């Protein structure tokens with residue numbers, strides 16, 4: 512299996528890592544060498560943690576040996592599966608898939624790791640809607656077992672079966688849902704995170720108490736504000752805007768505080784500061 516990943520951010524690098532751990536030949540691309548370098552560094556850190564705990568069947572170097580790091584999309588021509596994990600923006604994703612359609616052979620299946628954007632829309636842009644699907648990994652990919660599998664309107668049974676089996680070979684648990692904004696995961700999670708941000712804006716409690724109440728009261732491993740910083744506040748805002756636009760209900764309006772923080776460049780862990788400093 513030749514497994515392609517486009518986007519070497521926190522998700523793309525995690526997906527590439529787990530695919531390589533599963534023995535697939537992986538090609539990972541990003542627009543800039545800096546982003547590729549950051550992605551590789553994240554994989555190395557994760558692999559050494561897993562190796563320390565005896566959770567790797569091969570050495571970190573052997574796993575990374577399965578990965579080709581490139582910024583040349585031509586290296587994806589013979590991929591069996593290409594997973595896109597770039598910025599949560601429908602126009603940018605659609606443009607990428609239009610470009611990929613001219614590069615990847617007809618055997619290639621396209622999948623998006625999008626958090627919320629309609630799969631059917633991206634499938635149409637790709638020109639191969641029967642061989643297009645949502646393959647939604649969870650963060651951090653090396654630790655979270657769920658893959659949310661979302662069929663577009665024209666996704667074929669063969670494509671769904673191939674992606675489901677691939678997720679299982681990666682040690683994941685694939686669960687299927689239908690193609691509606693936010694799917695299940697972010698239809699439920701992101702409004703909760705958005706409400707936590709509203710609680711900060713309205714002064715219901717301070718951020719440490721809001722996170723503490725959800726950690727100690729609901730047994731969440733991370734409080735919602737810590738989780739928002741972990742996901743990325745830009746991604747959280749993008750998801751809320753997809754829900755608001757796609758479902759047409761003002762209850763999904765993004766918190767004004769979330770928007771202001773993103774406008775200020777406070778993106779969470781990936782920018783060094785969000786609700787907390789890192």
Ligand SMILES: CC(=O)CC(=O)SCCNC(=O)CCNC(=O)[C@H](O)C(C)(C)COP(=O)(O)OP(=O)(O)OC[C@H]1O[C@@H](n2cnc3c(N)ncnc32)[C@H](O)[C@@H]1OP(=O)(O)O
Nearest residue numbers: 557560561625626648649650651653654696697732733742
């Ligand atoms: C937005 C979307 O579209 C969809 C989404 O992904 S929504 C987000 C979904 N994810 C979540 O909700 C994550 C919630 N948080 C958690 O489950 C946990 O905090 C966590 C698993 C991320 C970390 O676990 P934790 O016990 O809380 O903290 P932490 O001590 O940092 O990590 C636990 C262990 O995993 C290891 N670890 C953490 N991240 C790791 C990684 N990426 N790779 C390898 N090991 C890792 C740590 O080294 C630690 O190991 P030790 O116990 O040996 O020290």
Ligand SMILES: NC(=O)C1=CN([C@@H]2O[C@H](COP(=O)(O)OP(=O)(O)OC[C@H]3O[C@@H](n4cnc5c(N)ncnc54)[C@H](OP(=O)(O)O)[C@@H]3O)[C@@H](O)[C@H]2O)C=CC1
Nearest residue numbers: 518519520521522541542546596597598599625626650742
């Ligand atoms: N963060 C999370 O918890 C989760 C996110 N997702 C989804 O996964 C996708 C990626 O998210 P995440 O990894 O957090 O985002 P990041 O911002 O961490 O990474 C995105 C990467 O894509 C690169 N990129 C942007 N545009 C292009 C392009 N046109 N071609 C190639 N590379 C590009 C960026 O490069 P540069 O930095 O140079 O712009 C960056 O390296 C999003 O759709 C998101 O909704 C899904 C599950 C969980």
